[in-house]
Amino acid sequence: MEYKISNRLRLTAIILMVVGLLGVGYGFITSNKSFAEVETMLASETHHGDGHSEAAGHVEETHQVETVRHGDHGSDAAHDEGHEVVDEHTKHVNHVMHAMHNRPWSAFYVAAFFFMMIALGALAFYALQYVSQSGWSPLILRVMEGITAYLLPGALIVLAIAVASGTIGHFNIFVWMNPDMVDPSSADFDKLVAGKKGWLNTWAFAIRGLIFIAGWSLYRHFSRKFSIAQDKANDNKNFKKIFRISAGFLVFFLYTESMMSWDWIMSVDPHWFSTLFGWYVLAGMMVCGITVIAFITLYLKSKGLLPNVNDSHIHDLAKFMFAFSIFWTYLWFSQFMLIWYSNIPEEVTYFVTRIEDYKLPFFGMLAMNFIFPLLLLMNSDYKRVPWFVVMAGVVILGGHYIDIFNMIMPASVGDQWYIGIPEIASLLFFAGLFIFIVFTALTKAPLVQTRNPFIKESEHFHY
Amino acid sequence: METSKVIHAIYNDDDVLMAAVKSVKAKRHHIDEIYTPFPVHGLDKAMGLAPTRIAIAAFMYGCVGLVVATLMMNFIMIEDWPQNIGGKPSFSYLENMPAFVPIMFELTVFFAAHLMVITFYLRSRMWPFKKAENPDPRTTDDHFLMEIAVHGNEKELHDLLLETGAVEINVVDNTH
Numbered sequence: 308m309e310y311k312i313s314n315r316l317r318l319t320a321i322i323l324m325v326v327g328l329l330g331v332g333y334g335f336i337t338s339n340k341s342f343a344e345v346e347t348m349l350a351s352e353t354h355h356g357d358g359h360s361e362a363a364g365h366v367e368e369t370h371q372v373e374t375v376r377h378g379d380h381g382s383d384a385a386h387d388e389g390h391e392v393v394d395e396h397t398k399h400v401n402h403v404m405h406a407m408h409n410r411p412w413s414a415f416y417v418a419a420f421f422f423m424m425i426a427l428g429a430l431a432f433y434a435l436q437y438v439s440q441s442g443w444s445p446l447i448l449r450v451m452e453g454i455t456a457y458l459l460p461g462a463l464i465v466l467a468i469a470v471a472s473g474t475i476g477h478f479n480i481f482v483w484m485n486p487d488m489v490d491p492s493s494a495d496f497d498k499l500v501a502g503k504k505g506w507l508n509t510w511a512f513a514i515r516g517l518i519f520i521a522g523w524s525l526y527r528h529f530s531r532k533f534s535i536a537q538d539k540a541n542d543n544k545n546f547k548k549i550f551r552i553s554a555g556f557l558v559f560f561l562y563t564e565s566m567m568s569w570d571w572i573m574s575v576d577p578h579w580f581s582t583l584f585g586w587y588v589l590a591g592m593m594v595c596g597i598t599v600i601a602f603i604t605l606y607l608k609s610k611g612l613l614p615n616v617n618d619s620h621i622h623d624l625a626k627f628m629f630a631f632s633i634f635w636t637y638l639w640f641s642q643f644m645l646i647w648y649s650n651i652p653e654e655v656t657y658f659v660t661r662i663e664d665y666k667l668p669f670f671g672m673l674a675m676n677f678i679f680p681l682l683l684l685m686n687s688d689y690k691r692v693p694w695f696v697v698m699a700g701v702v703i704l705g706g707h708y709i710d711i712f713n714m715i716m717p718a719s720v721g722d723q724w725y726i727g728i729p730e731i732a733s734l735l736f737f738a739g740l741f742i743f744i745v746f747t748a749l750t751k752a753p754l755v756q757t758r759n760p761f762i763k764e765s766e767h768f769h770y
Numbered sequence: 771m772e773t774s775k776v777i778h779a780i781y782n783d784d785d786v787l788m789a790a791v792k793s794v795k796a797k798r799h800h801i802d803e804i805y806t807p808f809p810v811h812g813l814d815k816a817m818g819l820a821p822t823r824i825a826i827a828a829f830m831y832g833c834v835g836l837v838v839a840t841l842m843m844n845f846i847m848i849e850d851w852p853q854n855i856g857g858k859p860s861f862s863y864l865e866n867m868p869a870f871v872p873i874m875f876e877l878t879v880f881f882a883a884h885l886m887v888i889t890f891y892l893r894s895r896m897w898p899f900k901k902a903e904n905p906d907p908r909t910t911d912d913h914f915l916m917e918i919a920v921h922g923n924e925k926e927l928h929d930l931l932l933e934t935g936a937v938e939i940n941v942v943d944n945t946h
Contacts, residue, residue, distance in 0.1 A: 647868050
């Protein structure tokens, strides 16, 4: 069945993009506070806030805490008791000012990554369907192809923001992009970051990113091409080709996804490292990808465009949402518990900052990503009810946005975070872009593959 | 109790059996029991059996396991003897919770799985040294047997079952 994007949907997408862009611009303009402005703001906070009569003492104390947390200031400065309070004060104000400048950058980056990860998760899921020769899913393969159309532009935007934050911006997301950090003669020299400069330097970062994106997009391009060619073929040659490139892609994907998560996410905290981080990011992106597949399938079905999709298909998608939510929690907990238990200072600062400054998002996302889907999607009857799946999916997507937020924000904006105009506007902008690209891509081919060898099985799929 | 008779219709194909069940149900006869050598997909639906509630039981057993684990470790580690073991905070359950989660998880699974299995054994009356209730040993190998109680309609049932493709029809005294 051919799909034509409705004018209302296209208009919604465009409005989202325009409103989002305005909000993002507003975020960039208002965040650009000068030193004096930040100073007055902090002073008024100190007097109104916790009633410290002695402003200098408060600044000193806050700064020490932050030194311990961030660790990237050089450890000598803070411990000299009473050593030039004014200097400490300047440092503190500078620190807060940078955090404020980072906020619109990070908000934009988090939203860009979030939507990119949906497309990438859907692409991995798509490849899995071919490799496992699934009989249930061929009916919704075209939906997945539509979603993965966002991958190329989305991933390029993520990479562009990352590189721009270090070239036109002031190292607003990735501190290691600052050349002073690897320059031994500089006051900002950081031995740990300098030791990693063989991997963490802007050129290598950009080139690696382009290689990842090229690999993923090539797979996406050819699988889409063969999938459309298969519709008109007389044999299954194209299907076999997709099978083979899917198997190859999954190998490539697992390596590059892992490296991508070190580069694009973990390196915002260049002092911190975790071995299962790539898996953790993978689990999150799979949940989001599958949830969006379920959303778009339900949307198209509600328009009567996917008549053969029955509640068993929805049931299967909901089962994947449920299972990957639990898998995500398993990895989240494995990472958290190992670090919490051994409590090694160089690792544990990561969670100390998050629990101190991000208590609600940090534990809130656990409820959204684990407890909510666990209880909502456990019952097998509920998994067949569209509004139930949508409700659970909305919570899951919200939870995983906060998950990405928790990964990026503590490193760049620290305790200056807030979910306000820059964050919501960035989300709206990318939501609009995502809807626009995905639904335009859906119009480019029939919504159901016609000559997939498993399409009959999928049409009669019943659980 | 009067001596009742049952009719045993034997089939040698699960598809034929399924069709037979549907036509017997359509004639509004009550099927007492069906013996098959392997699970026949959709047979319970065709017979109109009520869905199982064992998953609900398992969920509740899992909750019991979670509560047992929590109460046990809260009493042992926090209330009874809160020692400092390697610097782990034993001031409250929540503070030391990550260390307890593996046990909470395992006990939840343990209770859910084992109690569910025991429930299954009890509900389906299975235990060691139990006398097998098998009307015909061939039904454990390659035959399917449908058992219908006879209430003076022996001839009618016989004809109906023969029509549905039964390869053998016996009328026997009810043994249980």
